[in-house]
Amino acid sequence: xxxxxMLMRGAHVVGEAAVRAGCRCYFGYPITPQNELPEYLSSRLxxxxxxxxxAESEVASINMVIGASAAGARVMTSSSSPGISLKxxxxxxxxxxxxxxxxxxxxxxxxxxxxxxxxQADYFQATRGGGHxxxxxxxxxxxxxxxxxxxxxxAFELADTYRNPVMLVGDGLMGQMMExxxxxxxxxPKDLPPKDWILDGCKGRPxxxxxxxxxxxxxxxxxxxxxxxxxxxxxxxxxRFEHYQTEGAEVVVVAYGTASRIAKGAVNRLRxxxxxxxxxxxxxxxxxxxxxxxxxxxxxxxIAVFELxxxxxxxxxxxxxxxxxxxxxHGIPGGPIPTPxxxxxxIRSVMSGDGRVGRxxxx
Numbered sequence: 001x002x003x004x005x006m007l008m009r010g011a012h013v014v015g016e017a018a019v020r021a022g023c024r025c026y027f028g029y030p031i032t033p034q035n036e037l038p039e040y041l042s043s044r045l046x047x048x049x050x051x052x053x054x055a056e057s058e059v060a061s062i063n064m065v066i067g068a069s070a071a072g073a074r075v076m077t078s079s080s081s082p083g084i085s086l087k088x089x090x091x092x093x094x095x096x097x098x099x100x101x102x103x104x105x106x107x108x109x110x111x112x113x114x115x116x117x118x119x120q121a122d123y124f125q126a127t128r129g130g131g132h133x134x135x136x137x138x139x140x141x142x143x144x145x146x147x148x149x150x151x152x153x154x155a156f157e158l159a160d161t162y163r164n165p166v167m168l169v170g171d172g173l174m175g176q177m178m179e180x181x182x183x184x185x186x187x188x189p190k191d192l193p194p195k196d197w198i199l200d201g202c203k204g205r206p207x208x209x210x211x212x213x214x215x216x217x218x219x220x221x222x223x224x225x226x227x228x229x230x231x232x233x234x235x236x237x238x239x240r241f242e243h244y245q246t247e248g249a250e251v252v253v254v255a256y257g258t259a260s261r262i263a264k265g266a267v268n269r270l271r272x273x274x275x276x277x278x279x280x281x282x283x284x285x286x287x288x289x290x291x292x293x294x295x296x297x298x299x300x301x302x303i304a305v306f307e308l309x310x311x312x313x314x315x316x317x318x319x320x321x322x323x324x325x326x327x328x329x330h331g332i333p334g335g336p337i338p339t340p341x342x343x344x345x346x347i348r349s350v351m352s353g354d355g356r357v358g359r360x361x362x363x
Contacts, residue, residue, distance in 0.1 A: 005182050011036035011175040013145045014104060014168070015044055017152035018076050020186040023102070024050035025075040027064035029057055031083045033116045033172030034106035038078065058083045062090030069099040070210050072198035074156055074189060078104035080172075081122050082113060088131035091165055095135035095227070096212030100159035100166075102152070103137075107171045109335040117335020118171035118258055123312035126167050127286040134224055136231045138166045138238060139285040141256045145179035151283075153184050158238060160192070162230055169285065171308070173258050173337065240283035241292050245271055249278035251350050252296060254317055255306045256282045258337070263306050265340030266347055277347055282313075290320045297324040304328045304350045304358070306343060314361065323363050330358030 008016065015037050018026070026041045038054065045052045051068075055061035061077050068075040079087060084105045094101055107122045109115040126139045138158050140151040148170065155166040199208060214220035245267055246252055255263040260281045270277045280296065280303075282289050297303065303325050305314040314329045321327060330346045332338055346357040 005180050007178055007180050008145065009036060009175070010145050010148055010170065010177050010179075011106070012040045013148045013181050014078075014152050015040035017149040017183060018102065018156070019044055019048055019050070020183055021074065021153045021156045022187040022189040022192055023074045023076050023156065024048065024189055025065075025068040025073045026050070026077065027053050027055050027061040027068070027075070028077050028079060029055050029061050029083060031080045033108055033175055034078050034080045034104065036175060037104065037106070058086035059090070062087040065101050066090060066093060066097070066099060069094070069101050070097070070199045072195050072200060074100075074160070074192070076102040076104065078106070080106050080108045080116075081110050081119075084122065084125065084130070088125075091137070092129070092131035092133050092135060093212050094165045095129075095137060096133065096223075097210050098163040098227075099210065100156075100163055102155045102159055103165055103167045105167060105169050106175045107169060109333070115335050116172055118173040118308060118337060119333070119335055120171065120257060120259060120308040121310075121312070121333065122169065123285065123307070123309060126169055127288070127316070135227065136234070136286060137164055138162075138234060138287070140166065140168050140240075141283060141285050142168070142170060142174070143257055143260050143281065144174070145177065145181045147283075148174070149181050149183050158234075160195075162234055163197075164230065164234075169257065171258055235287040238284060239287050239289045239292070241289035242279075242281040242283060243292075244279040244281065246278035246280060246296060248276055249301060250276040251302045251304055251347055252278045252280050253304045253306055253343070253347060254280045254282070254293070254313065256285065256313065259306050259308050262338060262340055263343050266343035269340060269344050270347060275351070277351075285313075288316045288320065293317065293320050294324070297321040300325065302326045302328065302350055304330070304347055306346065307331050308337075309333055318361060318363055327361040327363065328358050329361050
């Protein structure tokens with residue numbers, strides 16, 4: 001029997017999806033614009049016998065995540081930009097210890113304390129690891145409430161499958177918007193596959209240890225090669241993206257998250273005029289959908305990158321496409337949200353090459 005269609009706020013969607021995905025532990029610390037998520041879970045987890053703790057700091061909360069994950073729980077934390085920065089040491093430990101967890105970042109404007117307006121300026125932090133050492137974590141970028149639900153489920157599945165933390169990135173606008181959602185079927189934590197590596201007491205078996213300290217260089221070398229092999233498998237199997245109106249397009253906008261919603265509106269307006277434009281939306285920011293974008297670029301199209309930051313997504317587009325296509329960039333920093341009409345103006349400028357909006361990127 002399909003789930004009931006529900007009208008919910010984006011932050012609440014993530015919380016409800018996490019509970020239905022079997023999450024029974026949440027540890028976090030308040031920071032706008034994501035406070036509605038822990039507020040929701042503070043009561044919802046109690047209803048299912050879960051654990052909610054408002055820790056004394058972001059550093060404390062991410063270390064609580066480490067403990068719960070090592071004990072076998074499906075566990076989540078959330079924050080917004082500066083708070084995610086404070087969690088980076090713990091995220092590096094999670095990767096080094098190969099512990100699954102879900103980390104939600106409802107991004108705000110920066111750098112520094114910035115503001116609480118929507119932004120995508122944490123792209124580098126999310127896709128380049130963000131902390132110390134050689135590591136990666138899958139980064140999922142939903143564009144609306146339905147995907148917030150589906151990708152929250154996926155985040156927990158990927159985390160357990162690869163024994164690795166997974167990050168879900170949104171922003172204040174996505175957390176506050178209300179849309180109808182159909183949730184995937186709920187998961188009972190008792191029905192999840194057993195984890196043969198958790199720390200749950202010896203119980204007649206040999207002792208186990210989970211750590212990320214390898215003092216002997218050859219041992220750390222082999223551990224890093226092992227981790228890289230896992231990241232290579234993730235990059236090969238877990239790429240997700242959306243083509244929208246790209247068939248026959250001469251200009252393709254590349255955007256994700258909130259920016260992609262705005263761009264889709266602009267593409268629809270231009271398509272109604274018969275103009276050959278489309279949208280390519282990365283859903284996994286890491287692994288980045290290189291092959292799909294590279295194949296499209298071989299057709300000689302113009303690529304118009306649009307993001308709510310000053311040039312981060314565009315770097316992955318440049319690395320992927322190179323000189324195969326003309327690449328243009330338009331970024332809005334600090335929280336202002338452009339209308340579809342403004343993005344439409346940018347696309348028209350790319351089509352005509354008049355340089356009124358955005359700029360061509362030299363590769």
